[in-house]
Each structure stands twice: as C-alpha cells, then as structure tokens.
Amino acid sequence: MAGPEHHLVFPMRLLSIFSFSIHLAWALQTTCPNPLLSPLSAPLRKSPLLVDDDSTSFDIPNLPWTHEPLCSTSFSTIPGEKFCVFSSSSYNLGAGVSFLTTPETAAGLVAVINRVADQWADRRHFKPQEEIQHPDLPYAVISIPGKGKGVIATRKINRFETIMRSFPAIIADNAFFPKEEEDEAGVKFKVTEGGTRKATPAGGPDGSKGFVKGRRYYHRALEQLGDRQRVLNLARSRKGEMHVLEDVIRTNAFGMTINGRDCKGLFPEIARMNHACDPNAFPRFTSKDLVMSAVATRDIMPGEEITISYIPLGMPSSYRAKSLGNWHFNCSCALCTAPPEARDASDSRRERLMELFYAMQDSETQYDALIDWTREFIELAQVERLITKIGEYYQVFMKLYYDKGDPESAKKYGQAALYFAEIFSDPEGGFCTSLREDLQVVEKVLAETKAKAA
Incomplete structure (x- = not known):
C-alpha cells in the first residue's frame, strides 16, 4: 500500500534474532543477554577537550580526568590512531571510573x-552492598552455596520495577x-588488529602469565580507580592466565557500543x-548517564534469587550449554534442571x-498465513517468557504487516514494540529512536490513506 517514498528501515541484525552461533563476541560478554538489540550508544557531544599524551596542558577547566592519559598507537591498524587510559578517581563519590x-x-x-x-539524589541504589545493606533496598547481596x-x-x-542501578x-x-588462538605446538597466543603477540613464559607480580599486550594499560586503569576493591572483589574465571583486570572484565562485563565502537x-553491583x-x-543501559539498571521481568518474591542471563535469550538447551562454556559452569537454573520431558x-x-520467524519473513508468505503464524509465535514466546525480546519481535511484525499493506496492524505492533523497548x-x-521513526512513517501513511478516502 505504501508508496516508494515511505520505507521502514529495519537493521539486518534483526534477521538473526534466533541465530544460535556462539562464535561471536557474546562469549566475552558476561551480562549481555540480548546483544541483538540496537547498539546501546552513549551520544557524543562536540567537545574541545580532546586530550591525550601529546597535550601541552592537562590542566583544563571542567576536565573530569584526574590523571594524565597513557596512550599507544599499537592497538589499531589505522595509522596514528591512539587508544588511551582515561581515569576520573572522583567519579561516583570517589569510587572512580x-x-x-x-x-x-x-x-x-x-x-x-x-x-x-547532579544525579546522586537517590544514592541508595548505588551503594556498594559489600559495605552496608540498606533496609529500604529491595535486595541484598549474600553468599549462595555453589555460586x-x-x-x-x-x-x-x-x-518492570527497577531493582538496582550501577x-x-x-x-x-x-x-x-x-582473540586467543593456538599454534601447531599448542602454544596460546593472541591475535590483535595490529598483529600477533605470543604468550611469554614468565609470570608477573599481578598474577598474570604471558599475553603481555595491554597489561600496562590494564594495570594503569585499575590503579587509578578510587575504589579498586569494587572491581577486585568480582569473580574471575581464568586466574593466572592474564592480568587480573582483563580477567574480571572478560568474566563480568556487559557489551555495549559507544560512538560506534x-x-x-x-x-x-549488577x-x-x-x-x-x-x-x-x-540489565538495561541508559546512555544519558552511563548507568546500568536491573529491571524485573516478572514479579519476584521475598527470598527469591534475582538473576539475569549471561547469554542471548531464547536458545534451546544444547546451544545454551555451549554458550555458557566461557564461564566454566553448568547451569542449574530451573529451566536447565527441569525434567527431561519439560x-x-x-x-x-x-x-x-x-x-516461524524465518517463515514469516519469506516474501511468498500469504497474509492469512502471516496472521496465523503471528498468533502462534506470540503464544509460544509468552510460554517461554521471552518478554524482554517482545520489542524486537513486534518491530519485525510491524514491518511485515506494513509490507503486506496493513498499516493499521503495523501501527499496533509498532506501538507495542516501543512500549516494551522503553522498558x-x-x-x-538507537532501537527506540528507530522505532519512533518507523511509527511516524506508518502514521503518515495512515493519515494520507484517510485523507484520500475523505
């Protein structure tokens, strides 16, 4: 129904919502359960404060960095491109970043x-729980047997309640x-964008063996924090094989995109x-303040453990087990320990x-079949409690119904997609922004259709 001037642009990544490949960067992102959403991007502001190790003066008013940067051009294949360690030890009430x-x-x-x-009015959400348990918080950090x-x-x-912010x-x-690989002799080495660096046999005082590329930068980033224990208290999965900070990051980090990187x-805390x-x-990242929040996906009862997924949601059990190999544990959640029939x-x-997801997107799919498959898809997704992915699904449904000449249904799914996406x-x-733009296109087509019929 839409003319050529009205197009909904849907990223190709949505075509792989149910792709079960485990060879992507997810394996290094402990708590990036849904990397197929649009990139979580902190918008860059135009700023004259471009500081690196060549800057003539580090004493610039309103500059948040409390240490001079440590820089190198060896991390990039782009000639002259630098990567640096920037630290603010005063950030987050002295915890630092x-x-x-x-x-x-x-x-x-x-x-x-x-x-x-200016955003520290409600500090109770941010207090490190190892130090004090606030009676008004909805959670507590405790020792759990085997975990x-x-x-x-x-x-x-x-x-949908916000449980914690960090x-x-x-x-x-x-x-x-x-990435880590092995040569023919079984010796591990790392492949970087700038070349290959083999492991060295000697260990360091920080407990790391080999893989010296970047160790100095990890060490500087850690040492310049105001509260190093906030990081060092976290779990490690590969003790002794790399710098402690790299191990902590690989074991506990969230994936995100900032400035396209x-x-x-x-x-x-999360x-x-x-x-x-x-x-x-x-876990939900907000770019305006660089905060990660934990949002409840369903009602949680007192005494119940609060959990997130370390891997993309929606995978069958065999794929989940492979994806969790990076953390070296066998999942004992209710879904994985259910009886074989379940x-x-x-x-x-x-x-x-x-x-269903791929069949629905086949260009030969008839409209009546699309309706039946959409109903079946939603019922299955609800049974599997994939509520956090509903925004993605409904965005795709919006495009499919729009392409079939049904902008009314497209608008309905687009509005539902935006509702869940904002939660x-x-x-x-980028995800919410693209949804709003797509909805504007659909609403414009509906308005033009009504105007022609009047």
Whole structure:
C-alpha cells in the first residue's frame, strides 16, 4: 500500500534474532543477554577537550580526568590512531571510573561524566552492598552455596520495577581484548588488529602469565580507580592466565557500543547477579548517564534469587550449554534442571519459534498465513517468557504487516514494540529512536490513506 517514498528501515541484525552461533563476541560478554538489540550508544557531544599524551596542558577547566592519559598507537591498524587510559578517581563519590578508549570517544564523554554529579539524589541504589545493606533496598547481596555471591529479593519486587542501578567502574574498547588462538605446538597466543603477540613464559607480580599486550594499560586503569576493591572483589574465571583486570572484565562485563565502537562495560553491583536461562531480571543501559539498571521481568518474591542471563535469550538447551562454556559452569537454573520431558518441550517451542520467524519473513508468505503464524509465535514466546525480546519481535511484525499493506496492524505492533523497548532498552538509544521513526512513517501513511478516502 505504501508508496516508494515511505520505507521502514529495519537493521539486518534483526534477521538473526534466533541465530544460535556462539562464535561471536557474546562469549566475552558476561551480562549481555540480548546483544541483538540496537547498539546501546552513549551520544557524543562536540567537545574541545580532546586530550591525550601529546597535550601541552592537562590542566583544563571542567576536565573530569584526574590523571594524565597513557596512550599507544599499537592497538589499531589505522595509522596514528591512539587508544588511551582515561581515569576520573572522583567519579561516583570517589569510587572512580577508567576508560580504555580513543581520545575522541573520551572527549565526547566529558559532559556525561561531569553531569553525573547532579544525579546522586537517590544514592541508595548505588551503594556498594559489600559495605552496608540498606533496609529500604529491595535486595541484598549474600553468599549462595555453589555460586559464591548472589543477589536475593528482600521484599516483593513488582514486574518492570527497577531493582538496582550501577555506575561503571571500567569501560574498555574491544580493541583491548584480542582473540586467543593456538599454534601447531599448542602454544596460546593472541591475535590483535595490529598483529600477533605470543604468550611469554614468565609470570608477573599481578598474577598474570604471558599475553603481555595491554597489561600496562590494564594495570594503569585499575590503579587509578578510587575504589579498586569494587572491581577486585568480582569473580574471575581464568586466574593466572592474564592480568587480573582483563580477567574480571572478560568474566563480568556487559557489551555495549559507544560512538560506534564495540566496548565492554564493568558495572560491579549488577555483576553480582548470577545467571539463569529463564531470568527474572534484565540489565538495561541508559546512555544519558552511563548507568546500568536491573529491571524485573516478572514479579519476584521475598527470598527469591534475582538473576539475569549471561547469554542471548531464547536458545534451546544444547546451544545454551555451549554458550555458557566461557564461564566454566553448568547451569542449574530451573529451566536447565527441569525434567527431561519439560526441557524437550521447551526446546521444541524455541525451535518452532525460529522456524516461524524465518517463515514469516519469506516474501511468498500469504497474509492469512502471516496472521496465523503471528498468533502462534506470540503464544509460544509468552510460554517461554521471552518478554524482554517482545520489542524486537513486534518491530519485525510491524514491518511485515506494513509490507503486506496493513498499516493499521503495523501501527499496533509498532506501538507495542516501543512500549516494551522503553522498558528494557535505552529510551534514547538507537532501537527506540528507530522505532519512533518507523511509527511516524506508518502514521503518515495512515493519515494520507484517510485523507484520500475523505
């Protein structure tokens, strides 16, 4: 029905919502349960505060960095491109934050870092729980047998309620995390964008063996924090193989995109939440303040453990087990320990969801079949409690019904998609922004159709 001037632009990444590949960067992102959403991007501001190790003066008014940057051009294949360690030890009431990123990205974050000081009215959400348990908080951090530290509800938490909020301790560009491979002799080495660096046999005083590329930068980023224990208290999965900070980041970090660059963000309080394949909470990043929040996906009862997913949601059990290999544990959540009949039934529903998702997008699909498959898809997704992915699904449904000449249904699914997207993703991020733009296109077509019929 729409003319050529009205197009809904849907990113190709949505075509792989049910892709079960485990060879992507998800394996390095402990708490990035839904990397297929639009990138969580902190918008850069135009800033003259472009500071690096060549700057003639570091004493610039309103500059949040409390240490001179440590920079190198060896992390990039782009000639002259620098990556630096930028730290503010006064950030987050003295807990501090370090960025391992480019000077351009750091300059764009200056306004965000400075503005945080005005957003500390409700500090109870941010207090490190190892220090004190606030009686008015809905959760407590405790030791859980077989899991180390974990988070439990201290009262009933309502669906969609914000449980916890956390400022970052570290945000690092993925350039600092090269892939590991082995040569023919079985010797591990790292492959970086700038070349290959083999492991060295000697260990260091920080407990790391080999993989010296970047160790100096990890060490500087950690040492310049105001509260290093906030990071060092977190779990590690590969002790002795790399610098302690790299290990902590690889084990606990969230995936995000800042200024178009893939990064890992370490939010220590949220990182205390353990994994479940059917979690009751979801981590949401907001770019305006660089805060990661945990939002309840359903009602949580007092004494119940609060969990998030470390892997993309919606995968069958065999794929989940492979994806969790990076953390070296066997999942014991209710979904994974259910009786075989129940697990098989869940796997069948998830595999059927994948089949439906691709069948619906076939250009030969008839409108009546689309309606039937949409109804079946939604019912299956509800049974599997994939509520955090509903925004993604409904955005795709909006496009499908729009292309079939049904803008009324497209608008309905678009509005529902935006409702859930604003709960579980950054309201100012790319996903919500694209949804609003798509809805405007649909509403314009509807208005033009009504005007012609009048």
